[in-house]
Amino acid sequence: MTPSQSDKPEPSNPAGGDVLVSAVIPCLDEERTVGFCVEKALAGIRALGVTGEIVVVDNGSTDRTVEVATSLGARVVVEPQKGYGAALRTGIESARGRIIVMADGDDSYDWGSIEPFVRKIQEGYDLVVGNRFKGGILPGAMPPLHRYLGNPLLSAITRLAFGVQVGDVHCGMRAFTKEAFLRLGMGTPGMEFATEMIASAAHHGLRIAEVPTRLYPDKRGRPPHLRTFRDGWRHLRFILTHAPDYLYLIPGALMMTAGLALLLFLANGPVELGRKYFGIHYLALGSMLALVGFNVINLGLLAKAVMAQRYPALKSRMLALLSGRYTLESGLIAGGLLMLAGLAVDGVILAHRVANPAAAMESTVHLAFVATTIVVLGLNLLFSAFLLSMVLSTRPERV
8 A cells, every 4th residue: 555645644743742652563564554554543643632653663574564654654663583572672662652552564453443542551551452352353353263262271371370350362452651661571572472561561560451452354465474383382381481380389289299198108118998009109109299399399489589580579479488588598407307307217227127137128118218208308408499599689679
């Protein structure tokens, strides 16, 4: 779409005026649709009666995207690193407005309907996310696999992992203050940028709102840049990496609890319940579960401590407990006591063997398994205490 010179709209931001709203449009070969988006965004800003600007981020287009956008009054910035997140980050950082509105350049979102997003920001919210399931998804606008499985499932996992009430986590039309965005420390270059924004906003304690928005079929006339399984995995990978409670602590606690229960149950020897025999193999399983569970919990605590460095406002009872009561010395003492307890049991077993050299070794095998597990747990705790103490000591002051 290329308008004639006489039809060229005037930018909403006159020279020298303060910019309130910046519309940021990431583009990659969008010459067929970017013109519609720029014109609608200009109309939306005018309807608000505020000063604004249109920022088009060119992400390596080989068509006339830049020419079309420039001819309509948009300011074009270039981001050579390919990726949805990389393009948006560059556009947002270069935007001059206090309020940023973002949406795709394929005309699948109605850029003329930005007023509800801006009004929510003016009410005091930091981030406003569109909800296509409430606003309406037109036929052909979203593949059935995304609409009925991928998006609802990933949105549900995100709500659970980060405690946010956002119904459409992957909606690409959003508004936020530039100040809030700069606090988020966004870093992902790809499609997972959308999930990172929600997660980081939750960790920083920002106020999040939703508004219904409609999704239209895009008008590019070519396949979308989104790749279902590749980008779906990138979203899920980000969620799991930044949700240590669900990736580490809960599974680790379940494994360790089951393992310790088996160790206690079989410490004195095999047990027969009804017709079921629980012997050395179940004891080995218990030992494995206890050790793996402990190490997974340990990784979860380290992950939460690392996240606390990135998100100073992160609220966590576990972190509050560790920061208030945990010291290197307490970790060393606990690990040392566990190791000594296991060695003491081994010493008792050795004394028994010396005093009764003809006794069957099977009578003490179960207890030896338990003692060895306790020693290993103690050693793990001893060495991990140093690393955990180092990470916790560098946590910044809470905001």
